[in-house]
Amino acid sequence: MNDWLEQLEPKEIWQHFRLMCDVPRPSFHEKKLRDILVSWSDSIGLRSHVDNVGNLCIFKDATFGMELCETTVLQGHLDMVAQKAVDSSHDFTLDQLETYEESGWVRAKGTTLGADNGIGVAAILAVLASKDIPHGPIEAVFTVEEETSLRGAAQLAQGVLKGKRLLNLDSEDRGDVYIGCAGGVDINVAGKFTALRNDQFNTGIKIEIAGLTGGHSGLDIHKGRANANILLARLLLELSEHVQFGLSALSGGSLRNAIARDASAVISLAQSDEDLAMDLIGKHEQLFIEEFRETDSKISIKGERILPSEHLDQDSQSDLIRALILAPDGVHRMSPSLTGVTETSCNFGVIKLTPEGSGLAFSACLLVRSLVDSQMNYLARVAASAFELVGCDVMLENGYPGWKPNSDQALLKQFNQIHQDVMGFLPNVKVIHAGLECGIIGAKYPEMEMISFGPNIRGAHSPSERLEIASVKDFWLLLKALLKATPKQAV
Numbered sequence: 001m002n003d004w005l006e007q008l009e010p011k012e013i014w015q016h017f018r019l020m021c022d023v024p025r026p027s028f029h030e031k032k033l034r035d036i037l038v039s040w041s042d043s044i045g046l047r048s049h050v051d052n053v054g055n056l057c058i059f060k061d062a063t064f065g066m067e068l069c070e071t072t073v074l075q076g077h078l079d080m081v082a083q084k085a086v087d088s089s090h091d092f093t094l095d096q097l098e099t100y101e102e103s104g105w106v107r108a109k110g111t112t113l114g115a116d117n118g119i120g121v122a123a124i125l126a127v128l129a130s131k132d133i134p135h136g137p138i139e140a141v142f143t144v145e146e147e148t149s150l151r152g153a154a155q156l157a158q159g160v161l162k163g164k165r166l167l168n169l170d171s172e173d174r175g176d177v178y179i180g181c182a183g184g185v186d187i188n189v190a191g192k193f194t195a196l197r198n199d200q201f202n203t204g205i206k207i208e209i210a211g212l213t214g215g216h217s218g219l220d221i222h223k224g225r226a227n228a229n230i231l232l233a234r235l236l237l238e239l240s241e242h243v244q245f246g247l248s249a250l251s252g253g254s255l256r257n258a259i260a261r262d263a264s265a266v267i268s269l270a271q272s273d274e275d276l277a278m279d280l281i282g283k284h285e286q287l288f289i290e291e292f293r294e295t296d297s298k299i300s301i302k303g304e305r306i307l308p309s310e311h312l313d314q315d316s317q318s319d320l321i322r323a324l325i326l327a328p329d330g331v332h333r334m335s336p337s338l339t340g341v342t343e344t345s346c347n348f349g350v351i352k353l354t355p356e357g358s359g360l361a362f363s364a365c366l367l368v369r370s371l372v373d374s375q376m377n378y379l380a381r382v383a384a385s386a387f388e389l390v391g392c393d394v395m396l397e398n399g400y401p402g403w404k405p406n407s408d409q410a411l412l413k414q415f416n417q418i419h420q421d422v423m424g425f426l427p428n429v430k431v432i433h434a435g436l437e438c439g440i441i442g443a444k445y446p447e448m449e450m451i452s453f454g455p456n457i458r459g460a461h462s463p464s465e466r467l468e469i470a471s472v473k474d475f476w477l478l479l480k481a482l483l484k485a486t487p488k489q490a491v
Helices: 003-007 011-022 031-043 115-129 228-240 271-291 314-326 373-388 410-423 438-444 469-484
Strands: 047-050 056-060 072-077 099-102 105-108 138-143 165-168 176-181 183-196 203-210 245-252 263-269 300-306 330-334 342-356 359-370 393-400 428-432 449-452 466-468
Touching: 003 011, 003 099, 011 031, 011 115, 011 469, 031 047, 031 056, 031 115, 056 115, 072 115, 115 138, 115 466, 115 469, 165 438, 176 410, 183 314, 183 373, 203 228, 203 271, 228 245, 228 263, 228 271, 228 314, 228 342, 245 314, 263 271, 271 300, 314 373, 330 373, 342 373, 359 373, 373 393, 410 449, 410 469, 438 449, 466 469
Parallel strands: 072 138, 072 165, 165 449, 176 428
Antiparallel strands: 047 056, 056 138, 099 105, 105 466, 176 449, 183 359, 183 393, 203 263, 203 300, 245 263, 245 342, 330 342, 342 359
């Protein structure tokens, strides 16, 4: 179903991108793709190595006449974000993506496309397969679990790489080059509550919020988009001030690094309060549509009558709803030194309240990002405190460093000149409010110069993800020109 991709230009990249779409590769399920790449590299005479965590390195010798040039590290990640539309039955662990073209962009039917970072991986494979691209020695690094915890980069061993120049191909804007990124930390929350049943609650309502735009929790966090988890918390707080009910279940978002597009709650209540509750649900749908008409015009909030079930006691319920309200979400601070750049933010990614044993188990995951470590630590503590106050256990985990910008590096100066020659204009040199693996790798290889660039990708981490076909050609021309201009090793 994806064979049409191989007819796009440049074919060298698109044939490999088809593989990215044909082979299921959500985070934690990269093995099938990795095994294919190991067999493929063996078949074309390239040496490969898989480390203990599952990262794949493939090594290629320099082309004739460039044996004395510097080694270049080409880096991307194998996994993709697994997000799908509410009505999609796609299984990311089993099914191929269904790609199609729309107005010059490649998209996937009802799911993320995985251009983040599939197109970067495809470009690296195209270099490894090439016989006519001049380049010095190549070290290709394909990491795992980038989209969930950056675990692959975090556990990449020191000393494996010899190169002093790294090209990260995991950016999403033609005409931009990135030289720095935010660090981040996960806030993982867990709590256990007593469940009870109130005989006066003789009916139930399932509340479902859907139709939000969602997006990348770093790149899109400043755009003012609605977060379904926050809308649900607001609705529950309003309901609690007018109707007595018992909270039986919560479910919202699926990834810490994606803005939640849908959320649901189950409440039990007295039948006499049912009409008032349904009326409040309808009014909040209109309220939220009005608030977010510029960013989330398709918000939908529905109430479905169901049977009552066990629920939280009133005190625990009140405390938990207020903790949800207090938890930070969105931009916390813009950078005072980098115009238009988000410095610190928090994404309320996932919430769950489900039956467990004789009680109800609550969990949540938030992701704080910042260009400033002290601000990251502060906002993480704010997020943690909201839930610690209601007796939940909170762990700050999977922290990773930011990538400190270095605008004086020789690699950036060379890229700027090549960009001018190839594209006809200088690139925008930027710092990104997202977690690139450069910061982690740079901490292990402090003498390595790094830049990140890529083609146009929009809607990453959501089913609206799309890849601009024309920008892939420019991306490929830049990569080839940069490899051809690899400098000689310092004597």
